[in-house]
Amino acid sequence: MSEKPTYEELEKRIQKLEQVESEHKRTEKALRQSEERYRGVVEDQTEIISRFYPDHTHTFVNDVYCRFFGKLKEELIGKKWFPNVYPDDVEMIKAKLMTMSPSNPVMIIENRVFSGKGDVHWMQFVNRGFYDHTGNLLEIQAVGRDITELKQAEKELLEGEERYKSFFKNNHSIMLLIDPENADIVDANPAAISYYGWSHEDLTGKKITDINILTKEKVFQEMERAKKEQRQHFYFRHRLSNGEIRDVEVYSGPITIHNKNFLFSIIFDTTDRELAQSALIESERELKIKAKDLEELNAALKVLLNKRQEDKEELEEGILSNVRTLIEPYIVKLKRSKLPQSQKTLLNILESNLNEIVSPFTRKLSSKYLNLTPTQIQVANLVKQGKTNKDISEILHVAGRTIAFHRENIRKKLNLTNKKTNLKTYLMSID
Numbered sequence: 255m256s257e258k259p260t261y262e263e264l265e266k267r268i269q270k271l272e273q274v275e276s277e278h279k280r281t282e283k284a285l286r287q288s289e290e291r292y293r294g295v296v297e298d299q300t301e302i303i304s305r306f307y308p309d310h311t312h313t314f315v316n317d318v319y320c321r322f323f324g325k326l327k328e329e330l331i332g333k334k335w336f337p338n339v340y341p342d343d344v345e346m347i348k349a350k351l352m353t354m355s356p357s358n359p360v361m362i363i364e365n366r367v368f369s370g371k372g373d374v375h376w377m378q379f380v381n382r383g384f385y386d387h388t389g390n391l392l393e394i395q396a397v398g399r400d401i402t403e404l405k406q407a408e409k410e411l412l413e414g415e416e417r418y419k420s421f422f423k424n425n426h427s428i429m430l431l432i433d434p435e436n437a438d439i440v441d442a443n444p445a446a447i448s449y450y451g452w453s454h455e456d457l458t459g460k461k462i463t464d465i466n467i468l469t470k471e472k473v474f475q476e477m478e479r480a481k482k483e484q485r486q487h488f489y490f491r492h493r494l495s496n497g498e499i500r501d502v503e504v505y506s507g508p509i510t511i512h513n514k515n516f517l518f519s520i521i522f523d524t525t526d527r528e529l530a531q532s533a534l535i536e537s538e539r540e541l542k543i544k545a546k547d548l549e550e551l552n553a554a555l556k557v558l559l560n561k562r563q564e565d566k567e568e569l570e571e572g573i574l575s576n577v578r579t580l581i582e583p584y585i586v587k588l589k590r591s592k593l594p595q596s597q598k599t600l601l602n603i604l605e606s607n608l609n610e611i612v613s614p615f616t617r618k619l620s621s622k623y624l625n626l627t628p629t630q631i632q633v634a635n636l637v638k639q640g641k642t643n644k645d646i647s648e649i650l651h652v653a654g655r656t657i658a659f660h661r662e663n664i665r666k667k668l669n670l671t672n673k674k675t676n677l678k679t680y681l682m683s684i685d
Contacts, residue, residue, distance in 0.1 A: 270558065301527060302377075302398045308391045310334045310348075324370015340366035340374060351381060351394065359383040362485060364401065376405040380531075384538060395534070397527065403427055404505055404520055428521040430462070432506075437461045440516060449523070451495030467491045467499060492521070501525045575639060577608060586649050626667060633660045638681040 302319040306312050315330045323330070323338050336344055343365040354361050361381045366374050379398040383391050407421060407429075422429055422441070428449045431441035442450075442457045450457055450465065466473060468491055476488050487505045494500060501524045509518040585605050593601065626634060629650075636646045643657045650657070665671055670680060 300399075303396070304330075304335065304398075305393050305395045306335060307393060310336065313393060322369060323367075338367050340368065342366075354381070354383045354391070354394075356383075356385045356389050359385065362483070362487075375400050376402045380527075382531075397531065399522075399527075407518075407520060428523075430519045430521065431509075431511075432462055432517040432519060434515065434517050437463055439465075446521070449494070449521070450492075456495075465492050467493050489524070501528045574635070577611075581608065583649055586651070589651075626664065630660055630664050630667075633657060634664055634681055637661065637664075637678050640678065 300318065302322050303314075303316040304312055304319050305314040312330050312333055312335060315327055320327055320330065339347065347363055347365055350361055350363050359382055361383075362378065363381060364376060364378050367377050369375055377398045378401045379396045382395045382397075384393045384395065385391055403425070404427070407425065407427070422431070422443050425443060426445055428446045429443040430439055430446055432438065433440050439458050439460050439462055442454060447454055447457060452460075463473075468476070473490070476490065480486070480488050486507060487503055490502055490504055492500055492502050503522045503524045504519050505522075506517045506519045509516050585601065585608075588601055589598070632650065633646060636649065641649070643654050643661070646657045647654045661677065665677060668677075668680065670677065
């Protein structure tokens, strides 16, 4: 039989539980802080950002999203994104989202939406799926930006050179004209001059490979990936005149000017978006790690709490057993001796107070011993301690046949009648 824990041992276990609980609270605080950082990063972006379940129900939208669509967050959270999308594009979006997987979690989709003013805008959404360890899709995050100008540019390119020249010079987007044969930069609009920091003469004297810091191998890899994904835009890294490196997204399409073929490119700076995306992914990773730590802490805390309860019950039963074994027999003998009335009074008070102390433990035992009466619980406890009928009759001041009667009733209530099961062995097995 294992040794009963002392109060000092229980106190140490309680202190350990308090340490675990404190760690639990610190982990919860870290989770909240990580979530706040994530929200802060998202709200600071200029792009519209939303998150939604696989059934297309919004779980989050940032302030830019709300302003663009002219709605409050309360009107969007918990609702589908369908009403904001041009009807002809809904099924196309659903179909493309279904092709995402844990090994290919990013899907870029261009589609039309209705702004809050009712205007139709072209948007490009970078959709990223988040999966659990079994590969089940948990949520999709969509980061979108308005590419209506780009679509307008494509339209303008098809309508003639003169309109192209006007559009090229007066557009606020960064635009380059490239000779595909030797990768020379043939022309650059004012927005490009301002962005790259070189004069028109210096910039048009360079090749596109001069400002692209990626190796030719990586450039071709990106172009092959774009072809496989059926997109006309590419992700590169460009160097500015001051040496700064920026992430860019390049849209290129063919154009014929004076019967010569060129590539018309529109460049978008995506550095801030890439940083935000990296921060979001890191935040997601931290949240998963801390959530797992929290689950493990909860499991450990539950085990310790159960052990603490078991130790407490074991200690209470030990106290009750020791009182019955080591104290009550002497009280019985003292009551049988010829004591003065004053001492008998003190002895009765002592017995009453002792019963008051152990009564909570006795009530707990009664739940284990089903529907036994208080006297039957006393008899059962003494039987469990190995007392004979004679010992019990002396302790409880009753006849031996009364104890035998109680034992028989105990066996009936425990469904042991006509069975060869030893009562003491059965009672010990209940504990």
